[in-house]
Amino acid sequence: MSTPNTYTRPIAGWWRRNPFYRAYILRELTCVAVIVFALELLVGLWRLVQGPEAFDAWRASLAQPWVIVVNCVVLALVAWHAWTWFEVMPKTLPFINLGGRRVPDRAIVAAGAIAAVVASLVVLFLFLTL
Amino acid sequence: MQVVRADVVVVGGGGAGLRAAIAACEHDQALSVAMISKVVPMRSHTVAAEGGAAGVVRSDDKLELHFEDTVSGGDWLCEQDVVEYFVAHCVEELVQLEHWGCPWSRTGEGDVNVRFFGGMKVQRTWFAADRSGFHILHTLFQTSMKYPALRRYDEFFCADLIVVDGRVRGVLAIEIATGEMVLFECGAVVLATGGAGRVYRQNTNAGTVTGDGMVLAYRHGVPLRDMEFVQWHPTALPGTGILITEGCRGEGGILVNKDGYRYLQDYGLGPLDPWPRPKAMELGPRDRLSQAFWHENKKGRTIQTPQGPAVDLDLRHLGAKKIHERLPLIAEVAHTFMGVDATQAPIPVCPAVHYTMGGILTDARCRTSLEGLYAAGECASVGIHGANRLGSNSLVEIVVFGKVAGVEAAAAARSAGRDRAGEAERMAEAQAARLLQMLRVDAGARPAAIRDAMMDSMEAGVGIYREEAGMRATCERLADLRARTRRGLLLDDRSRAFNTEWLSAIELLGMLEVAEAMAHSALERRESRGAHQRLDGFEQRDDTNFLKHSDARSQGDDPPRIEHGPVKITSLPPRARVYGGAGKQAQLS
Amino acid sequence: MGAAQKRKIRIECLRYQPGVDAAPRTQAWDVPFTDDMSVLQGLQHIKDHLDGSLTFRWSCRMAVCGSCGMMINGVPKLACETFLRDYLPAGVLIEPLTHFPIVRDLVIDQSDFLAKLESVRPYLIPAQPRTVGEGPYRQTPAQMDAYYQYSQCINCTLCYAACPQYGMNTHFTGPAVLALLHRYNEDSRDAGKAQRMEIVNAEDGVWGCTLVGYCSEVCPKGVDPARAVNQNKIESTKDYFRNLLLPRGSTSR
Numbered sequence: 008m009s010t011p012n013t014y015t016r017p018i019a020g021w022w023r024r025n026p027f028y029r030a031y032i033l034r035e036l037t038c039v040a041v042i043v044f045a046l047e048l049l050v051g052l053w054r055l056v057q058g059p060e061a062f063d064a065w066r067a068s069l070a071q072p073w074v075i076v077v078n079c080v081v082l083a084l085v086a087w088h089a090w091t092w093f094e095v096m097p098k099t100l101p102f103i104n105l106g107g108r109r110v111p112d113r114a115i116v117a118a119g120a121i122a123a124v125v126a127s128l129v130v131l132f133l134f135l136t137l
Numbered sequence: 138m139q140v141v142r143a144d145v146v147v148v149g150g151g152g153a154g155l156r157a158a159i160a161a162c163e164h165d166q167a168l169s170v171a172m173i174s175k176v177v178p179m180r181s182h183t184v185a186a187e188g189g190a191a192g193v194v195r196s197d198d199k200l201e202l203h204f205e206d207t208v209s210g211g212d213w214l215c216e217q218d219v220v221e222y223f224v225a226h227c228v229e230e231l232v233q234l235e236h237w238g239c240p241w242s243r244t245g246e247g248d249v250n251v252r253f254f255g256g257m258k259v260q261r262t263w264f265a266a267d268r269s270g271f272h273i274l275h276t277l278f279q280t281s282m283k284y285p286a287l288r289r290y291d292e293f294f295c296a297d298l299i300v301v302d303g304r305v306r307g308v309l310a311i312e313i314a315t316g317e318m319v320l321f322e323c324g325a326v327v328l329a330t331g332g333a334g335r336v337y338r339q340n341t342n343a344g345t346v347t348g349d350g351m352v353l354a355y356r357h358g359v360p361l362r363d364m365e366f367v368q369w370h371p372t373a374l375p376g377t378g379i380l381i382t383e384g385c386r387g388e389g390g391i392l393v394n395k396d397g398y399r400y401l402q403d404y405g406l407g408p409l410d411p412w413p414r415p416k417a418m419e420l421g422p423r424d425r426l427s428q429a430f431w432h433e434n435k436k437g438r439t440i441q442t443p444q445g446p447a448v449d450l451d452l453r454h455l456g457a458k459k460i461h462e463r464l465p466l467i468a469e470v471a472h473t474f475m476g477v478d479a480t481q482a483p484i485p486v487c488p489a490v491h492y493t494m495g496g497i498l499t500d501a502r503c504r505t506s507l508e509g510l511y512a513a514g515e516c517a518s519v520g521i522h523g524a525n526r527l528g529s530n531s532l533v534e535i536v537v538f539g540k541v542a543g544v545e546a547a548a549a550a551r552s553a554g555r556d557r558a559g560e561a562e563r564m565a566e567a568q569a570a571r572l573l574q575m576l577r578v579d580a581g582a583r584p585a586a587i588r589d590a591m592m593d594s595m596e597a598g599v600g601i602y603r604e605e606a607g608m609r610a611t612c613e614r615l616a617d618l619r620a621r622t623r624r625g626l627l628l629d630d631r632s633r634a635f636n637t638e639w640l641s642a643i644e645l646l647g648m649l650e651v652a653e654a655m656a657h658s659a660l661e662r663r664e665s666r667g668a669h670q671r672l673d674g675f676e677q678r679d680d681t682n683f684l685k686h687s688d689a690r691s692q693g694d695d696p697p698r699i700e701h702g703p704v705k706i707t708s709l710p711p712r713a714r715v716y717g718g719a720g721k722q723a724q725l726s
Numbered sequence: 727m728g729a730a731q732k733r734k735i736r737i738e739c740l741r742y743q744p745g746v747d748a749a750p751r752t753q754a755w756d757v758p759f760t761d762d763m764s765v766l767q768g769l770q771h772i773k774d775h776l777d778g779s780l781t782f783r784w785s786c787r788m789a790v791c792g793s794c795g796m797m798i799n800g801v802p803k804l805a806c807e808t809f810l811r812d813y814l815p816a817g818v819l820i821e822p823l824t825h826f827p828i829v830r831d832l833v834i835d836q837s838d839f840l841a842k843l844e845s846v847r848p849y850l851i852p853a854q855p856r857t858v859g860e861g862p863y864r865q866t867p868a869q870m871d872a873y874y875q876y877s878q879c880i881n882c883t884l885c886y887a888a889c890p891q892y893g894m895n896t897h898f899t900g901p902a903v904l905a906l907l908h909r910y911n912e913d914s915r916d917a918g919k920a921q922r923m924e925i926v927n928a929e930d931g932v933w934g935c936t937l938v939g940y941c942s943e944v945c946p947k948g949v950d951p952a953r954a955v956n957q958n959k960i961e962s963t964k965d966y967f968r969n970l971l972l973p974r975g976s977t978s979r
Contacts, residue, residue: 010314012634012744013827013835018893024800028890031938095937098956102872109871177840179881180783180791235862238850238913240870240877247864271790272877279848279906291840314829343785376762379788444762470788473807474762585774629778634744635830638778 034091040084047078093119138565139319143171143288144550145543146308146323148295148350150174151181152270152535153514153542154329155277156230160543161327161550162284168547170287171321173310175294175345175640178278182331182343183535186270187382187466189262190532192227194251198259200224207530208709210256210422211494211523212667213684214363217707219501219520223537230536231263239276240265242463253387254529256422256716258415262529267384267466269532277536293319294640297568298326298353298510299561304553305509306561308353309568313640316633318569322561324553325509325546328354329539332493332515334367336652338592339445340490341373341380350516352647354497355654359505360688362518362702363495364651365659366668368526369601370491371426374474376444378489381467383528386419388463390452392426393483394438400448404429406717421716424525424668427488431601442485449483456480488601492531494522494668495658498688503542509549513542518686520705524667575642576633581625584642587618591645591652594618599656604673608660615653616696622646623694654689654697661699662687680711732758735810736817737768739780742828750828752819753777759810765818766794766805769832781831789946792882796832797821802887802944823887825896839883842899846907846925851918869914876909876954878947885941885951891934898934899925901941901951908954911961923965932958 022028054065068074096119097112104110147158150172158172174181193203203224208215231249235241241249241263254262265272281287292313299307299320307322330350334342355361372381372392386392389412394400399418402409406421406429413420430448433439439446452460452467457480460468464479471477471484497512499505499519505512513519514535521534591614598611622645630638664679665671685701692698738754741747755776757768766784773780783793787806794805799819810818826834856863885901892898907926911919925931935955942952 010634010744010827010829010835010837013829014742014744014747014750015827016750016824018825018890021890021893025940027940027943028938031890031940035936095939095952095956098937098939098942098950098953099960101957104868104871176783176785176793177836177881180785180793182786182791184791184880185786185788229858232858232862236850236852236856236858238910238915240874241862243865243867243870245867247866247869249862268790268878271880275877279843280850282844282847283849343787343791345785377787443760466790473789584778630781632743632746632779635781635833636779637781638773 034088037084037088037091040081041088043081044085089123090120093123138562138569139317140562141171141290141319141321142169143321143323144168145170145325145327145546146321147172147327147329147543147546148174148308148353149181149329149331149514149516150176150178150278150289150291151329151331151514152183152273152277152532153539154178154181154327155274155281156536156539157327157329157513157543157546158287159277159281159284160540161547162286164544164547165551166286168286168550170284171290171323172281172287173290173293173295173308173321175292175313175349177291178281178289179275180345181274182346183270183274183532185341185343185380186273186532187267187380188254188384188387189252189264189269189529190227190231190273190536191254191257191261191527191529192231192263192533193224193261194228194249195259195261198261202258203227203261205709206257207521207527208523209714210527211521211525212678212714213680213706213709213711214366214523214666214686214704216501216520216705217709218705221707222501223521223534226537227533230533230540234273234276234536237276237280239272242266252384253413253415253420254527255383255386255420255426256416256527257529262387264384266462267382267464273532273536294643295330295349295353296572296643298357299564300357300507301560301564303508305507307565309565311572311640314635316636318565318572320562320565324550325511327503327542327546328497328510328512328516329514329542330516332496333648333651334490334493336591336648336655337367337490337595339373339596340378341370342378342490347644347648348493348516348651349644349647350512351496352650354505354507354510354512355650355689355691357507358691359507359510360498360690361495361651361654362498362686362688363524363658364493364654364689365599365662365687366494366522366524367490367599367655368423368492368494368668369427369488371423371430371488372450372486373489373491374444374470375442375447375485375487377474379470379474380489380491381450381470381484381486382464383423385450385452385464385467387413388459389413389455390419390450392419392486393449393451394433395440396438398438400433400438401426401429404432405715408717417717422525422527423491424670425716427601428670430488439487440485445487447485447487450486451483452479453481453483492526494518494524494526495655502545503538504545509553511542511546513538524669572643575626575639576628576631576636578625578627581627582621584626584628584638584645587622587626588645588648591615591618591649595652595656599659601670603659603669603671605660606673608656611656612653612660612696615649615656619649619653619694622649650691657697657699658687658689661701684711732760735759735768735814737772738817738819739769739772739832740821740828741780741831744830754817761811763810764806765796765798765808765810765820768810769805769820781833783833790880792880795823795882795884795887797824797887802884804882804884804946807946823883825887825889825893826883836883838896839881839886839900839903842903843881843906846899846903847918847922848906848910850910850913850916851921852915853917863915865914872914873909873912876905876912876949879905879909879949879951880947882946884944884946888940888944890938890940891936895930895934897930899928899931901955902949904932904958905949905951905954908958923962926958927962927965932956932962935959
């Protein structure tokens with residue numbers, strides 16, 4: 008049964024009240040960085056379709072200093088975005104037992120992050136050598 | 138005044154109350170059952186019980202052995218026919234809990250595991266890690282949600298029984314959130330309100346354990362039986378009294394004094410080896426262990442901690458793996474409240490009041506002398522614990538006798554007619570007015586001061602060891618405190634909504650009466666038996682004069698009248714109560 | 727050490743009296759304390775000796791009953807296992823758990839939580855009925871391991887105070903209740919998963935969760951409700967496709 012005369016506190020500004028919440032909001036906002044990267048790649052793809060001159064012009068535009076700076080920031084945010092996905096990955100998996108013992112969450116996070124780094128290095132290697 | 142109609146009212150939402158309510162619903166699906174609790178049920182003190190619940194399952198165990206352990210553990214003050222019924226019904230209730238989802242700890246093959254416990258000859262204590270009470274309570278609470286006929290009234294404080302023409306017709310309760318008075322009219326009432334350990338300063342109990350139900354029955358003429366038998370749990374954290382389960386000792390933990398010496402061997406509980414073994418050394422009964430501490434302290438061999446004298450409970454030899462599997466809550470508690478890592482250092486412990494063996498006098502079917510009133514669990518004295526309770530008998534008692542009380546109340550409610558029009562309401566209004574008057578007192582004693590004085594007096598005069606002068610002094614002090622409260626308790630909080638100061642004051646008035654029953658019963662028992670030990674010429678058990686129960690009857694404002702009644706002996710005539718000895722090494726699974 | 731020589735700490739509490747106060751205010755006291763004193767003991771000192779009207783819930787004092795959840799310097803904690811010594815020298819601000827309506831002072835209205843608890847059928851629904859005479863179910867330690875940590879919930883509702891989704895939308899079933907639902911689904915003795923799916927699948931069921939994860943961070947018993955909820959997102963998705971391919975009709979009554 009509910010009680011009369013209770014007081015409900017306003018929820019507005021909730022995310023400012025706690026460092027954990029602020030980190031969460033920043034995590035969610037990193038999707039903007041992902042969108043920026045995705046748009047850049049789409050533009051690049053479109054330029055590629057338009058022919059080698061258009062594509063080269065696009066690549067030149069990427070070499071501008073301010074674009075490099077922005078892309079570095081975006082890269083950092085995207086990397087953090089990826090990392091936060093690995094951080095929550097254990098929560099989406101059922102318990103994993105190896106040799107009768109529970110695999111701790113940090114092992115799963117580490118495994119995911121390492122796999123991502125290895126995959127990135129492989130792609131980079133292929134990109135540089137092909 | 139708001140009136141709620143139900144067939145059965147259960148007061149108290151702990152293990153016994155929930156089991157009674159469920160039993161009443163299952164017994165007769167046409168009945169309405171109202172469960173009133175001053176806290177939401179999962180906060181009830183059952184939740185803090187740790188060690189386990191006893192039931193005979195091993196092939197090398199027999200009901201007769203559980204019976205013998207219980208009767209000798211109770212120093213022959215048990216109603217033996219009730220104990221016979223009890224031991225025969227433990228397992229079915231524990232299996233019922235398992236069917237309802239209780240996560241009893243298992244052997245490798247998936248069968249229910251059992252362990253040793255103090256005073257028990259064979260392993261028969263079912264356990265859910267070291268949080269058995271927590272799991273039992275949550276299982277019962279969650280299961281209770283299956284029954285639509287069971288309506289819960291959470292955070293309603295039961296302030297009085299309404300008795301018309303010698304029959305309970307209902308209860309008067311305060312809706313805590315609003316302070317409104319509600320009359321619950323019913324055919325039968327089950328009291329399952331728990332013990333009264335908070336009358337002492339050092340105790341393992343929650344703040345709710347204030348003997349409310351005992352006082353309700355007591356004020357209406359029902360005797361409180363064997364109130365002098367208060368159990369000190371030998372291992373609680375000094376200062377807070379937070380419980381460190383007996384299960385630690387069941388797993389092989391040892392107790393040493395400041396010299397690192399296992400002192401229990403000096404008190405008739407030895408020899409040391411083999412260890413662990415049942416009913417010896419640290420697996421002796423609780424009263425003996427608490428008494429041994431008292432003596433060690435007198436001899437100056439206890440460890441002085443900032444919170445008072447203590448001894449060391451050493452679990453290190455069990456190994457980190459076993460500690461974290463079998464005793465995880467203890468490891469957590471030791472770390473949180475004492476900063477001790479149980480795998481690296483011993484835990485300082487000392488006795489604290491833990492359980493009230495005595496309570497509302499009932500027969501084997503949980504009936505009290507007041508028609509329509511039933512009682513089960515720690516608030517009742519159904520006759521199984523006698524002068525000292527064995528660990529793990531209480532968690533199973535609440536379900537065995539919770540069920541009995543529920544069934545009996547359900548049967549009685551069916552046949553109860555309705556009250557003479559309005560009489561119950563008139564009585565409720567009068568009592569409500571008296572309770573509300575407490576909010577208008579302008580001068581009087583402060584509740585905290587009265588409570589502190591009561592607790593200190595009980596510790597001093599009615600402690601582990603008692604003497605006539607000390608008990609008399611406490612009796613006088615309690616009479617004086619009661620007189621002071623009659624002149625008024627001054628509250629800061631005069632409001633109605635969620636006024637916990639007012640409720641604490643109401644509880645305090647009751648605690649003083651319960652404390653009086655304890656102190657006077659102790660004074661009148663001129664012998665030593667179980668948890669009641671005297672140093673004033675009555676150091677021995679006296680079966681000739683005192684193989685009897687103490688019945689305390691309220692005399693209103695005057696101190697209680699104490700009478701003695703017979704004990705039912707069936708198959709086990711009294712003999713010396715011995716522990717220790719050579720015995721076999723325990724096979725701990 | 728006499729009371730006069732004890733150190734003091736400033737304890738500030740939210741005060742609110744229903745029907746009297748239009749809005750909450752705060753009040754502070756200087757409370758004598760020792761190193762081993764919990765926040766709860768500090769509150770009890772205030773109530774016993776300084777202001778008897780300060781209202782808060784408490785019971786077991788050992789973090790197993792779940793009564794004393796409060797916001798302590800803005801973080802949801804159990805007052806009985808939070809220690810005053812960790813809040814020197816500035817002192818401590820104590821408020822009732824966020825996201826719940828305040829009944830009085832530090833007491834919140836838990837009726838929504840209790841109603842939700844009942845809604846998920848938090849009891850064993852076995853495949854076949856079994857009599858007591860047939861004895862216990864067999865359950866290996868490995869089978870118990872699959873659900874045991876979710877059974878440790880003490881219903882303290884710190885996770886609801888932590889969950890901003892619940893704060894913004896109280897229809898969200900919420901962490902502890904979904905963890906309890908998961909506890910029963912994962913119990914080898916239970917067969918009631920299908921009956922609980924409707925709650926799981928609802929927009930205010932698991933899909934109300936955006937994996938903030940703060941619930942698991944504040945949980946005093948290591949229940950990890952975030953995991954329980956997000957496990958069930960997979961279950962819910964599987965259930966959606968199963969139902970699409972092999973409709974079973976509504977389970978609502």
